[in-house]
Amino acid sequence: MTQTGIPFHFLRGGTSRGPYFRREDLPEDRETLAEVLIAALGSGHPLNIDGIGGGVAVTTKVAMLSASQDDWADVDYFFAQVSVEDRLVDFKPTCGNILSGVGPAAIEMGLVAPQGDETDVKIRAVNTGARVVARVQTPDGALTYAGDAAIAGVPGTAAPIALNFMGVVGSSTGAFLPTGNLRxxxxxxxxxxxxxxxxxxxxxxxxxxxxxxxxxxxxxxxxxxxxxxxxxxxxxxxxxxxxxxxxxxxxxxxxxxxxxxxxxxxxxxxxxxxxxxxxxxxxxxxxxxxxxxxxxxxxxxxxxxxxxxxxxxxxxxxxxxxxxxxxxxxxxxxxxxxxLLRTARKLAEGRVFVPSGIWKG
Known part of the structure; x- marks a missing residue:
């Protein structure tokens, strides 16, 4: 085999979209992981012509999910921002729009079981340590993407996803005002x-x-x-x-x-x-x-x-x-x-392929 197939779900989360992977399906070391994501998204071309990226920063984002090792959380959410053209991957930030799809993706992947008509998914953002509760619509215990919620930047309506963020002050620098000054x-x-x-x-x-x-x-x-x-x-x-x-x-x-x-x-x-x-x-x-x-x-x-x-x-x-x-x-x-109120929708699922010379799986 000249290519390695990696299972993924492809979701729009808020006003962004990208692949959602199980962390265990990707290489552990960051250097190889970055090369795999660059290949999968097609970074290095303005149209991401050799990958599944969309040619702008909001469509070259990646979510990697796993069962959380944190006593509070259900799911660990590890985010990567892949550049459109520069073949770079930044693991420092997180993304709240892509996070909008974490609850539904976790249910799709079997990481979380639906509980009644609404399911609260407790998420730990690995990049920043933030804790977020996503309330996902699961009428009669079944995940739905259909609903009447509308958000600016996305056509039509979908099921509402309520996000409540906690512990986000100083998430990257450790301080509300990192320079110590209001101005x-x-x-x-x-x-x-x-x-x-x-x-x-x-x-x-x-x-x-x-x-x-x-x-x-x-x-x-x-x-x-x-x-x-x-x-x-x-x-x-x-x-x-x-x-x-x-x-x-x-x-x-x-x-x-x-x-x-x-x-x-x-x-x-x-x-x-x-x-x-x-x-x-x-x-x-x-x-x-x-x-x-x-x-x-x-x-x-x-x-x-x-x-x-x-x-x-x-x-x-x-x-x-x-x-x-x-x-x-x-x-x-x-x-x-x-x-905040967001929406998400599953667009595709299957396997995305990268050259086996990058990673054999």
């Missing part, structure tokens, strides 16, 4: 460096001469903006204790602006070298936390809600995403949990 100035731009579910460098759109209402395509065409952003991101990564982030997708970058369509605040999120077509689930938690924290770059861009928990509506290029934030502002800002 830092880098290359003449004020930023807030925050780590909630995802470490992000956050700035005001106006400081770049932008409105914050630009489309993803318009931003992607602005090469000067991305050059400025990357220089700031690299310096911020060093100040956040993340080392040389030149080849890492974290920290991400985001810009904020006043809402324009009735939401709480407008946001544009970068992955980091292209604009996210909608909004990352992990990123939304960090941006909502920034919006609610006095003293950050969000000051003056919104009327902060007094309600606890607060429903923060982030406007993004494809619409809006709502984050229900349970927090305490007695002493600054303390996040308790963040909840």
């Amino acid at each position: 830092d100035e880098i290359n003449g731009i004020e930023v807030t460096c925050m780590d909630v579910a995802m470490p992000i460098v956050i700035a005001r759109a106006a400081d770049f001469g932008l409105t914050g209402q630009e489309s993803a395509a318009d931003l992607d065409a602005n090469a000067d903006f991305f050059a400025r952003v990357e220089a700031i991101r690299i310096e911020a990564g060093a100040r956040m204790g993340m080392g040389d982030v030149t080849k890492s997708v974290t920290p991400k970058f985001a810009i904020l602006a006043p809402a324009g369509q009735g939401g709480t605040i407008a946001a544009r999120y970068f992955m980091p070298w292209t604009t996210h077509p909608s909004m990352a689930v992990t990123g939304s938690q960090c941006l909502a936390s920034c919006a609610l924290t006095p003293g950050t770059v969000a000051d003056g861009l919104l009327q902060r809600p007094d309600a606890q928990p607060a429903n923060v509506v982030l406007e993004h290029p494809s619409g809006t995403i709502e984050v229900l934030v349970d927090y305490d502002r007695t002493d600054g800002f303390e996040l308790k949990s963040a909840g």
Whole structure:
């Protein structure tokens, strides 16, 4: 055999999609694992023509699942971001949109048994240590993808998947504010460096001469903006204790602006070298936390809600995403949990093939 077949499920999770594997079906060592994922997704070509990637960062993501060794969790979720063209795999971040498909995939794989009309799947994010409860629809004990829930960036409707994130503060750096400051100035731009579910460098759109209402395509065409952003991101990564982030997708970058369509605040999120077509689930938690924290770059861009928990509506290029934030502002800002509604759908299952010269299985 010149190729190795690897069992997989192919799901859309939130506004991303990719293969979901059982961890035991993949090589254990990271170097070989990376080569297998590069081959499976087709990294190294803008169209991923020799793999099952979709040619953009939101379609070159991978979930690897296993029965959890954690006493609290049912499933361990190990995430990998495969680059579209650079033949790189980043195992540092996690992805909340792909996480949306972990509950259904775990049931499909037999890692979790349905329990009644709704099944709570307790997930440990291996990359960050975050704990997430996914409530999956299983009417009469059978998994369903059909439903009336709609999310921006995905056509039609599907069964709702409620996600409740816990233990996400400082998930990558160990600190809510990794630099120790509510604001830092880098290359003449004020930023807030925050780590909630995802470490992000956050700035005001106006400081770049932008409105914050630009489309993803318009931003992607602005090469000067991305050059400025990357220089700031690299310096911020060093100040956040993340080392040389030149080849890492974290920290991400985001810009904020006043809402324009009735939401709480407008946001544009970068992955980091292209604009996210909608909004990352992990990123939304960090941006909502920034919006609610006095003293950050969000000051003056919104009327902060007094309600606890607060429903923060982030406007993004494809619409809006709502984050229900349970927090305490007695002493600054303390996040308790963040909840979001997502959907997922199984698109295919079978085996994906990689050259046996890379891995014999």
